[in-house]
Amino acid sequence: MPQIKAGIINVTGYIGAELARILCQHPQVELVTVTGRSAAGQKLGDVFPSFAETEYAIKAELDSEIDVAFSAMPHKSSAEVILPLLKQGIKVIDASADFRLKNADEYPKWYGFTHPSPELLTEAVFGLPELHGNEIASASLIANPGCYSTSAILALAPVVKEGLIYPDIVVDSKSGVSGAGRTLRLTTHYPEVNENICAYSLEGHRHLPEIEQELKTLNLSLSPSITFVPHLVPMTRGILSTCYAKLADSRRLTANSLKQIYREFYKHAPFVQITTNPPHTKHAWGTNLCLIYPTIDAKADRLIVISCLDNLVKGGAGQAVQNMNLLFDLPETTGLEALAIYP
Numbered sequence: 001m002p003q004i005k006a007g008i009i010n011v012t013g014y015i016g017a018e019l020a021r022i023l024c025q026h027p028q029v030e031l032v033t034v035t036g037r038s039a040a041g042q043k044l045g046d047v048f049p050s051f052a053e054t055e056y057a058i059k060a061e062l063d064s065e066i067d068v069a070f071s072a073m074p075h076k077s078s079a080e081v082i083l084p085l086l087k088q089g090i091k092v093i094d095a096s097a098d099f100r101l102k103n104a105d106e107y108p109k110w111y112g113f114t115h116p117s118p119e120l121l122t123e124a125v126f127g128l129p130e131l132h133g134n135e136i137a138s139a140s141l142i143a144n145p146g147c148y149s150t151s152a153i154l155a156l157a158p159v160v161k162e163g164l165i166y167p168d169i170v171v172d173s174k175s176g177v178s179g180a181g182r183t184l185r186l187t188t189h190y191p192e193v194n195e196n197i198c199a200y201s202l203e204g205h206r207h208l209p210e211i212e213q214e215l216k217t218l219n220l221s222l223s224p225s226i227t228f229v230p231h232l233v234p235m236t237r238g239i240l241s242t243c244y245a246k247l248a249d250s251r252r253l254t255a256n257s258l259k260q261i262y263r264e265f266y267k268h269a270p271f272v273q274i275t276t277n278p279p280h281t282k283h284a285w286g287t288n289l290c291l292i293y294p295t296i297d298a299k300a301d302r303l304i305v306i307s308c309l310d311n312l313v314k315g316g317a318g319q320a321v322q323n324m325n326l327l328f329d330l331p332e333t334t335g336l337e338a339l340a341i342y343p
């Protein structure tokens, strides 16, 4: 099979750099062109010393023929660069939120802009392979999910689909600071985040509408009401989400039968592991895994599900490559087999 020619738009952000790390080691991919704004004209290895052994030059625009483009642009700007590529027939995997939501009316409310191409929102496929693998395989435009959203949707999908919980759900998530991106901000400055934990976006985080959208699609009769509270924690990578919901009928379930339901639901999902102990963010560090630990608080008849992933891999660049593998009919795990780094 010929190599897939790939390009990365905005290689100088954290997701762009992580895409480059994964794609330049992918056995079926030739990374032929990468772009950046302020670093255009420099070598990637000059910007990121970890690429010193590579020859990639950062260009202002994609400048070679490609089969697939990965956009690692901020929202709004991403849609602007993607639309001309789609017109040229290039497959696009977008790490931003610009094509995740099916309802264009949500964009002004959550992202502060009017969507430039609402007709593409129905065509775009929400790139969560564990739920949409078949649609992804034939898509032209894949909307890679948000990092928090991936952890919450994968944690809750089996019980929502099976109607095992009441629709009143709490998702308490913690993220490492790379989730906020590479752009300098006071809130992610070392003295602000080190030895500190804080909740934020209590009035509604941008990932909430995509979590609601996907869980609603899984069970039209459940219509979940979700309180989602993200926290910033002093680590570089990783998300840990703890999800809570009242069990609809606790007599039907034990912790073991619940785990069995999760194992069955994800039996064809190579990157979802149902763990025997509560997972740590480090267990997924640098991998494309989502580790899920479902259990029951018997005293309160409540479901507890803990999920862990690396926000830059399964929460971003790795999931984008998983989507590319499906798009080009490769084994889903190609180029994504790395084990977690320990300790």
Ligand SMILES: NC(=O)c1ccc[n+]([C@@H]2O[C@H](COP(=O)([O-])OP(=O)(O)OC[C@H]3O[C@@H](n4cnc5c(N)ncnc54)[C@H](OP(=O)(O)O)[C@@H]3O)[C@@H](O)[C@H]2O)c1
Residues within 6 Å of the ligand: 010, 012, 013, 014, 015, 016, 036, 037, 038, 039, 072, 073, 074, 075, 077, 078, 095, 096, 097, 145, 146, 147, 178, 179, 180, 181, 182, 183, 311, 312, 315, 316, 317
């Ligand atoms: N970080 C995560 O964990 C994560 C996970 C999933 C999805 N995502 C999504 O992936 C996308 C990239 O995220 P990120 O965290 O990699 O971002 P980031 O690190 O904050 O990206 C910053 C880079 O974007 C460039 N940039 C900013 N505005 C630009 C514009 N209008 N046009 C061109 N370049 C621009 C900046 O380059 P200059 O040096 O030129 O200013 C900077 O290098 C976002 O849409 C984000 O929501 C992020």
